[in-house]
Amino acid sequence: MTAIHLKGTYNLAAMYNKDKNLNKVRTIADYQFGKGCGEVLFPDGVTFLLSRTNRVRQILHNGVRIATVRARDGMLTLSIAGAIVLHRILPFPSYRVVVCEDAAPFASKGKTVFAKHIISMDSELRAGEEVLVVDVSDKLLATGQLLLSPHEALSIGRGAAVDIRNGINEEKDG
Secondary structure, eight states, X not given: OEEEETTSOBOHHHHHTHHHHHHHHHHHHHXXXXXXXXXXXXOTTOEEXXXXXXXXXXXXXXXXXXXXXXXXXXXXXXXXXHHHHHHHHSOTTTXXXXXXXXXXXXXXXXXXXXXXXXXXXXXXXXXXXXXXXXXXXXXXXXXXXXXXXXXXXXXXXXXXEEEEEEXXXXXXXX
16 A cells, blocks of 8 residues: 655655555545445555645555545545446445436546436435446446436436546546
């Protein structure tokens, strides 16, 4: 486990806090996605990229970004690699937004998902939460932030519903 500043320098003081950082991000993941997700999402051996103030900003595993800790609220934003892990362990329909076949190629390329293209979604979701965008066969297409509540997205049927961060066919940092 390593701690590296975003500027690329190693921080020895932060390396002593590696277990504390690992416990912190696992706890955030358990709170955000459900009990047990933190340990699967962040196995031993992850690397932390730290801010100038020694706060965890990004979590990498084998050099691939798994998640980023949002400075605004301390919650996690997922990369495609992190979304693949969560998709594998979370049962359907948890944290999923199901889109129609017409919208699937656009979502997988990182384009916004509109409410009229949503077929179904996890009814326990709240606006602002990190979601997995899937097609009708539960194939992962993208990860993003839900902009509307499930009730709004399914009843109103208009406007942007999911702000896609990363599509499976186009990795973009967000």
